[in-house]
Amino acid sequence: MVSRAEHDRMANAIRALAMDAVEQAKSGHPGLPMGAADIATVLFTQFLKFDPADPKWPDRDRFVLSAGHGSMLLYALLYLIGSPSMTIDEIKRFRQIGSLTPGHPENFITPGIETTTGPLGQGIGNAVGMAIAERHLAAQFGDIVNHHTYALCSDGDLMEGISQEAIALAGHLKLNRLIVLFDDNGISIDGALSLSDSTDQVKRFEASGWNASRLDGHDPEAIANAIAAAQKSDKPTMIACRTTIGFGAPTKAGKASSHGSPLGGDEIKGAREKLGWTAAPFEVPADILKAWRDAGARSKDAHKAWDQKLATLSADQRAEFERRMRGDLPKALAEAVLAAKKDLAANPKEIATRIASQNSLDVVTAAVPEMVGGSADLTGSNNTRTKVAKVLSASDYGGTFIHYGIREHGMAAAMNGMALHGGVIPFSGTFLVFADYCRPSIRLAALMGERVIHVMTHDSIGLGEDGPTHQPVETLASLRAIPNLRVFRPCDTVETLECWQLALEYKDGPSVLALTRQNLPQLRKALDTENRCAAGAYEISPADGKAQVSLFATGSEVAIAVDAQKSLKERGVSARVVSVPCFELLFDADAATRRTVIGDAKVNVAVEAAVRMGWDAIIGTDGVFVGMAGFGASAPYKDLYRHFGITAEKVAEAALSKLGK
Numbered sequence: 211m212v213s214r215a216e217h218d219r220m221a222n223a224i225r226a227l228a229m230d231a232v233e234q235a236k237s238g239h240p241g242l243p244m245g246a247a248d249i250a251t252v253l254f255t256q257f258l259k260f261d262p263a264d265p266k267w268p269d270r271d272r273f274v275l276s277a278g279h280g281s282m283l284l285y286a287l288l289y290l291i292g293s294p295s296m297t298i299d300e301i302k303r304f305r306q307i308g309s310l311t312p313g314h315p316e317n318f319i320t321p322g323i324e325t326t327t328g329p330l331g332q333g334i335g336n337a338v339g340m341a342i343a344e345r346h347l348a349a350q351f352g353d354i355v356n357h358h359t360y361a362l363c364s365d366g367d368l369m370e371g372i373s374q375e376a377i378a379l380a381g382h383l384k385l386n387r388l389i390v391l392f393d394d395n396g397i398s399i400d401g402a403l404s405l406s407d408s409t410d411q412v413k414r415f416e417a418s419g420w421n422a423s424r425l426d427g428h429d430p431e432a433i434a435n436a437i438a439a440a441q442k443s444d445k446p447t448m449i450a451c452r453t454t455i456g457f458g459a460p461t462k463a464g465k466a467s468s469h470g471s472p473l474g475g476d477e478i479k480g481a482r483e484k485l486g487w488t489a490a491p492f493e494v495p496a497d498i499l500k501a502w503r504d505a506g507a508r509s510k511d512a513h514k515a516w517d518q519k520l521a522t523l524s525a526d527q528r529a530e531f532e533r534r535m536r537g538d539l540p541k542a543l544a545e546a547v548l549a550a551k552k553d554l555a556a557n558p559k560e561i562a563t564r565i566a567s568q569n570s571l572d573v574v575t576a577a578v579p580e581m582v583g584g585s586a587d588l589t590g591s592n593n594t595r596t597k598v599a600k601v602l603s604a605s606d607y608g609g610t611f612i613h614y615g616i617r618e619h620g621m622a623a624a625m626n627g628m629a630l631h632g633g634v635i636p637f638s639g640t641f642l643v644f645a646d647y648c649r650p651s652i653r654l655a656a657l658m659g660e661r662v663i664h665v666m667t668h669d670s671i672g673l674g675e676d677g678p679t680h681q682p683v684e685t686l687a688s689l690r691a692i693p694n695l696r697v698f699r700p701c702d703t704v705e706t707l708e709c710w711q712l713a714l715e716y717k718d719g720p721s722v723l724a725l726t727r728q729n730l731p732q733l734r735k736a737l738d739t740e741n742r743c744a745a746g747a748y749e750i751s752p753a754d755g756k757a758q759v760s761l762f763a764t765g766s767e768v769a770i771a772v773d774a775q776k777s778l779k780e781r782g783v784s785a786r787v788v789s790v791p792c793f794e795l796l797f798d799a800d801a802a803t804r805r806t807v808i809g810d811a812k813v814n815v816a817v818e819a820a821v822r823m824g825w826d827a828i829i830g831t832d833g834v835f836v837g838m839a840g841f842g843a844s845a846p847y848k849d850l851y852r853h854f855g856i857t858a859e860k861v862a863e864a865a866l867s868k869l870g871k
């Protein structure tokens with residue numbers, strides 16, 4: 211342990227870099243890095259197991275800066291501990307185009323950053339997922355997985371509703387490797403926290419099954435003692451560290467004015483005097499930098515010891531662990547999918563796609579053991595639990611199914627954390643309409659390029675009697691609007707299996723599988739060895755001769771389009787049906803392929819039990835859309851399809867009328 215004087219100088223290095231970088235960028239948040247510098251210094255110099263030379267070391271401790279606005283804290287730390295890419299020039303380029311130091315931490319830009327944060331509350335949700343993945347892998351592989359997850363949270367993180375979902379789940383699962391450091395500064399943007407909050411955070415965490423305590427966040431010894439105690443606990447721990455935002459700034463410390471703007475020249479001059487910091491801007495005195503670099507090298511021995519431990523695993527176990535951490539799929543997947551398709555060709559099934567999904571899961575989870583499923587209290591409806599999946603619980607972290615409780619947002623954020631941790635592929639379930647309850651986390655999964663798979667059932671008015679609160683109409687369009695997210699809406703049991711395969715193979719982003727409650731006929735009766743859904747759209751039922759009409763549909767409406775095709779044929783009109791299980795894959799294809807699939811029929815008609823938004827890119831503004839124009843209603847589903855005019859007859863009529871017949 212370093213002397214108090216040395217600790218202070220090390221912490222002041224963070225403060226100075228944060229002040230200087232924000233000043234130079236003319237934007238940013240100096241308050242948090244200055245206030246939390248003591249907490250971070252204790253954590254990074256005495257506790258955090260992290261090797262800057264190998265930021266992807268699987269058994270490193272994870273550090274999540276949930277309060278992403280304090281990004282300069284992370285950048286300063288990475289520079290100080292000697293992360294090779296985080297040079298002083300990068301610090302000087304804070305918030306500039308192409309720098310490693312963007313406004314908020316971006317895990318896909320900066321080596322050593324575990325997750326993208328900024329939307330408050332997401333980071334603590336991710337940290338819970340990381341802590342779940344850690345315990346799960348430890349149960350499967352033994353003590354080659356044995357690390358902590360630390361999250362630094364601000365008032366804002368803990369005010370966001372998602373934090374309650376995350377905290378409750380972590381407490382319930384007794385994630386004792388999770389340690390939350392709360393930057394308890396009593397300030398948010400509008401001013402004193404007393405303007406908007408009077409929660410006792412210690413009692414709140416305790417009520418959810420955590421240890422929680424309060425201390426002076428500028429007392430390094432108290433912080434160290436509390437972290438050491440937390441490491442020995444059998445529960446997750448929250449340490450409320452009372453700090454002064456903008457610590458050291460002569461007039462702005464303790465005030466909201468230090469939160470999110472440059473301090474200004476005079477204030478910085480005064481802070482330098484107050485902190486006794488005499489070095490020029492962006493300069494860290496050699497002895498302090500050395501102390502930091504030594505601290506950064508602390509985990510080298512632990513890393514070596516871990517390498518040796520890994521070598522003691524059997525060759526098979528080691529290969530399996532390394533495969534999972536790389537995120538590569540086992541070869542068995544493609545073979546298992548093909549075998550299941552042969553079976554479906556021989557024994558077609560008329561079942562709901564949510565049931566087809568459960569059947570697919572029997573196949574794919576047997577081949578991909580790193581899949582960890584779950585549901586937000588709709589297990590029997592989402593069909594995400596296979597017959598053999600054991601529950602992951604505080605008494606058995608080796609299970610592969612999580613009862614997330616009625617916590618869709620916390621679930622989605624935890625899934626992101628699990629994917630970020632690596633070694634597991636999270637999937638889970640809720641109703642499609644509740645995608646909105648997960649949306650901020652789905653958006654971040656898409657931004658980060660994380661493989662998480664959301665099974666979202668009850669995907670339209672086809673769910674029937676539960677009515678318009680439960681019937682998504684705008685949800686597909688709104689999800690399709692998220693870049694990098696793949697939204698799959700399979701039309702039968704074969705497409706469902708193919709879409710599962712595609713979601714698993716999509717290593718660089720999240721997927722949503724929109725699935726029906728109601729039964730659907732199996733339209734794909736012949737065996738296709740290739741994955742036809744991979745094209746995003748394909749002709750599922752060709753025309754007799756040259757098509758006058760192209761009928762496009764997804765999911766449950768593909769069968770309606772096929773019926774409309776028959777009725778058009780009876781009226782002497784030749785039509786083709788194109789199933790569109792995934793817009794994004796279609797739009798990824800080159801222009802020529804896209805044109806071939808879309809075709810050049812005189813009339814384009816799309817059928818989807820949802821709003822039109824997005825479809826014009828396929829059918830053109832001149833195309834005919836048969837779907838929903840507003841919210842649904844409560845009734846048996848067949849009545850609803852008739853009531854809203856989503857039937858084969860209406861589709862055929864629409865096509866005929868457009869043809870002028």
Ligand SMILES: Cc1ncc(C[n+]2csc(CCOP(=O)(O)OP(=O)(O)O)c2C)c(N)n1
Nearest residue numbers: 242328329330364365366367397398399469
């Ligand atoms: C979900 C979300 N809402 C709003 C914001 C904008 N915002 C950034 S920081 C902040 C609150 C600042 O207070 P606190 O979290 O206590 O941070 P401190 O000022 O103490 O550093 C807000 C509202 C955000 N980043 N995320």
Ligand SMILES: [Mg+2]
Nearest residue numbers: 365395397398
């Ligand atoms: Mg605050």
